[in-house]
Amino acid sequence: MGLLLIFMIQNTERVTLxxxxxxxxxxxxxxxxxxxxxxxxxxxxxxxxxRHRRRKTRREGRGD
Structure with missing residues (x-):
């Protein structure tokens, strides 16, 4: 997070995308x-x- 903040402070010029x-x-x-x-x-x-897929797989394995 600190490196991102330093990078942002050092790069203030405008760019066209x-x-x-x-x-x-x-x-x-x-x-x-x-x-x-x-x-x-x-x-x-x-x-x-x-996490959702793992939880779903565990529930199917238990037979719920």
Whole structure:
């Protein structure tokens, strides 16, 4: 978390992003923050799915 904060403080210039038909300009620190948050949500979501599958498998094994 600390390294992310340091990276964001050091990178304040604006960058233009072009993706398919979208074009927008954001500060690099904001883009970094959004990418980190999306990555954390994906990581958390995959963990929840894995726990759910394991729980479901255990229940089927018990015969509930």
């Amino acid at each position: 072009r993706f398919l038909f979208w074009n927008f300009t954001w500060p690099l620190w904001l883009l970094t923050l959004v990418a980190a948050l999306v990555g954390a949500l994906v990581w958390f979501g995959l963990g929840v799915l894995r």
